[in-house]
Amino acid sequence: MRRASRRKFREILISLPSLFWLSLFFIVPTLFVFAIALKPANPFGGIGAGWTWANFRSLANPNSLTVAWRTLWISVVSAAVCIVLAVPIGYYLARVSARWKGVFLMLIIVPFWTNFLIRIFAWKVLLHPEGAVKKGLAFLGLVGSQTSLLYNAGAVVLVTVYTFLPFTILPIYAAAEKFDFQLLEAARDLGARRFQAFIKVFLPGIRRGLVTALLFVFIPALGSYVIPDIVGGPGGEMIGNKIAQRVFVDRSLPQASALSVVLILSVLAPLLAVLVLQRKREKSGSLLSVNR
Amino acid sequence: MSEFLEFRDVSKRFGAIQAVDSVSLEIRKGEFFSLLGPSGCGKTTMLRLAAGFEYPDAGRVILDGRDITDLPPNKRQVNTIFQSYALFPHLTVWENIAFGLRVARRSKREIETEVEAMLRLIRMSDQAGKKPDQLSGGQKQRVAIARALINKPQVLLLDEPLAALDLKLRQRMLIELDMIHDQVGITFLYVTHDQGEAMSLSDRIAVMDSGRIEQVGSPAEIYEAPRTSFVAAFIGDTNFLEGEVTSLVDAEYCQVRIADIPGVVCFNDKSMKPGNPVYLSIRPEKIHISRDRPEESSRRNILPAVVEDMIYLGSTTKYWMRTHGLRIQVLRQHFRFFLDEKPIRWNDDVWISWHGDDGFMLDRYRAVDEHLIALPPQKVGEPEENGGKP
Numbered sequence A: 001m002r003r004a005s006r007r008k009f010r011e012i013l014i015s016l017p018s019l020f021w022l023s024l025f026f027i028v029p030t031l032f033v034f035a036i037a038l039k040p041a042n043p044f045g046g047i048g049a050g051w052t053w054a055n056f057r058s059l060a061n062p063n064s065l066t067v068a069w070r071t072l073w074i075s076v077v078s079a080a081v082c083i084v085l086a087v088p089i090g091y092y093l094a095r096v097s098a099r100w101k102g103v104f105l106m107l108i109i110v111p112f113w114t115n116f117l118i119r120i121f122a123w124k125v126l127l128h129p130e131g132a133v134k135k136g137l138a139f140l141g142l143v144g145s146q147t148s149l150l151y152n153a154g155a156v157v158l159v160t161v162y163t164f165l166p167f168t169i170l171p172i173y174a175a176a177e178k179f180d181f182q183l184l185e186a187a188r189d190l191g192a193r194r195f196q197a198f199i200k201v202f203l204p205g206i207r208r209g210l211v212t213a214l215l216f217v218f219i220p221a222l223g224s225y226v227i228p229d230i231v232g233g234p235g236g237e238m239i240g241n242k243i244a245q246r247v248f249v250d251r252s253l254p255q256a257s258a259l260s261v262v263l264i265l266s267v268l269a270p271l272l273a274v275l276v277l278q279r280k281r282e283k284s285g286s287l288l289s290v291n292r
Numbered sequence B: 001m002s003e004f005l006e007f008r009d010v011s012k013r014f015g016a017i018q019a020v021d022s023v024s025l026e027i028r029k030g031e032f033f034s035l036l037g038p039s040g041c042g043k044t045t046m047l048r049l050a051a052g053f054e055y056p057d058a059g060r061v062i063l064d065g066r067d068i069t070d071l072p073p074n075k076r077q078v079n080t081i082f083q084s085y086a087l088f089p090h091l092t093v094w095e096n097i098a099f100g101l102r103v104a105r106r107s108k109r110e111i112e113t114e115v116e117a118m119l120r121l122i123r124m125s126d127q128a129g130k131k132p133d134q135l136s137g138g139q140k141q142r143v144a145i146a147r148a149l150i151n152k153p154q155v156l157l158l159d160e161p162l163a164a165l166d167l168k169l170r171q172r173m174l175i176e177l178d179m180i181h182d183q184v185g186i187t188f189l190y191v192t193h194d195q196g197e198a199m200s201l202s203d204r205i206a207v208m209d210s211g212r213i214e215q216v217g218s219p220a221e222i223y224e225a226p227r228t229s230f231v232a233a234f235i236g237d238t239n240f241l242e243g244e245v246t247s248l249v250d251a252e253y254c255q256v257r258i259a260d261i262p263g264v265v266c267f268n269d270k271s272m273k274p275g276n277p278v279y280l281s282i283r284p285e286k287i288h289i290s291r292d293r294p295e296e297s298s299r300r301n302i303l304p305a306v307v308e309d310m311i312y313l314g315s316t317t318k319y320w321m322r323t324h325g326l327r328i329q330v331l332r333q334h335f336r337f338f339l340d341e342k343p344i345r346w347n348d349d350v351w352i353s354w355h356g357d358d359g360f361m362l363d364r365y366r367a368v369d370e371h372l373i374a375l376p377p378q379k380v381g382e383p384e385e386n387g388g389k390p
Helices: A003-037 A062-095 A098-113 A116-127 A132-139 A153-178 A182-189 A194-205 A207-222 A226-232 A239-248 A253-289 B043-051 B093-103 B108-121 B137-149 B167-184 B195-201 B219-224 B229-234 B367-372
Strands: B003-014 B017-028 B032-036 B058-063 B078-081 B155-159 B187-192 B204-209 B212-217 B239-248 B253-258 B261-267 B277-282 B288-290 B300-312 B316-323 B326-333 B349-355 B359-361
Touching (some): A062 A098, A062 A153, A098 A153, A116 A153, A153 A207, A153 A226, A182 A194, A182 B078, A194 B093, A207 A253, A226 A239, A239 A253, B003 B043, B017 B043, B017 B058, B017 B204, B017 B212, B032 B043, B043 B058, B043 B078, B043 B187, B093 B108, B093 B137, B108 B137, B137 B167, B167 B195, B187 B195, B204 B219, B204 B229, B212 B219, B212 B229, B229 B239, B229 B367, B239 B261, B239 B326, B253 B277, B261 B277, B261 B359, B316 B349
Parallel strands (some): B032 B187, B032 B204
Antiparallel strands (some): B003 B017, B003 B058, B253 B261, B277 B359, B288 B349, B300 B316, B300 B349, B316 B326
16 A cells, blocks of 8 residues: 555544544534424424425515524624724733733633623623613713613623623634734834734734634624523524524424524535635645745 | 934843943944844844834934934834844735835835836845745845835844854855845944854944943954953954063063063053053964974064864864963964974974064953853863863
């Protein structure tokens, strides 16, 4: 056997367990969901016989479009806000002295020690009409006494940003940590203003971290269920809530599956796009690195 | 030529370290000026003060008659070549060179012509589309130079630009840098710890140590007439001899007692009086070795010596001689073998001699600078040399 093919064989052998794991717990269940989505529902909450497109057809109504649109914009806005907040934080973390770096990283990670549900309930308490935040803002005259901070899309964005901010800070920090800050000096030296240097040199320098961070918020946000369920109310409903409704209220697994299929595809699409782009870039890079 | 870039009484402290200690320095227009010193002597801080990356604690930086101390780096007409080159990894060679002009919002056509011209200057027109990580060290270096020069700086600052290159490439880049300096005719401020680089490139050199300037002068002045023991020992190699002036020979020469040698003739440019203590620095290559006693002459010091150690260095051989309890380094060029006498070996009795002009009196002597001088190779099993040997 040639050495190259033997190495390839070994690579496949090594990746077999993870392939098995992925197939068993991800690919097969996903295929189940796809299959169920094409089945009719039976009146007892089970799955009927035969095949049908009806579940997908029933999705084409204005209400589900509204929810899909809301899911999309809440995810986009949350991801954008997270990135906008995480970039300066990541930059600062990479520049601050080692001692403070440890302290700040700790502060970012500490919230994870509290249960996710409890933290969201805490937000409910804070945003409640009798809660501290609402009262404080009303006292300052920033919100009217009738305005509700809870049960709307804004609350969902706020809590989503709160939840996923650490996941965006960490990859951006990791990328910034590897960034050569002398490049910023070089840019300044060549006539760039501070902000220009940041945009033209720092952001491209950490783009890998930015992409990772973006996916870390955007994809979970698309599928979020708990956050809109607790702080969203009817005005903050997302696809995740609709799926839950189909299962628990309507007792229609096929319809829930159809919605899930739409969600899975819309999550996979951006992921695949990024993968393809990266593969393309690596290919063009590796072609030349062979010459070196 | 008048001063162009000027440091006026500049100081900069980092925590407990006084990086630059009230330094005043004037660099002339068009000159290739080097800051030479060991790492941590403050030379890079001086460069960063000129670039605007550091703000001085005290003092001013003047460029072409204008106080630039308060200007940010992007407002200064100076550009820097960084030691690591700091090329933008996400941009191609072409885009790296164009960066300064793009930021300055020059027209597309202008940018194109100037970048192409720069690519020709560094002979890399065919590599314009490559990314920095596909370039060799020398190519990166050239791109860094082009990227800086395209902005037509009044002063080009170079921070150990050759340190990352291997020896042969360094020698080639030295010549290239020199040619570029001649072509563009702008002022170069060059920071290095490598005396060879500084010597071969510079019009003038400032030798720095512990945040202060020890001496400013042409390479020949620095080498031939070092004012302090630091300069003498840091640049090239030397012998330090401690002595006392015993008598004046005439207006120009005096006699110095060194150890138990009574009458060492020495050029007395410092107008020393009898009784004054002096420190002499004698370069190893100025001392002559011979098997037979050289002819007497009134300006010549002749001493018997024993060869204690020697190292063959290729073009030269270095000897450590013992005479009157002193250890003296001598460097000797090789001649064709048939002109050479019987080769000099360990423990041979020989004569060493030097002209009175070659023992140079120092203004200032510090014992620690002795550590900069090369010591003979240690013999196996011999304890660390502590100077207590007879």
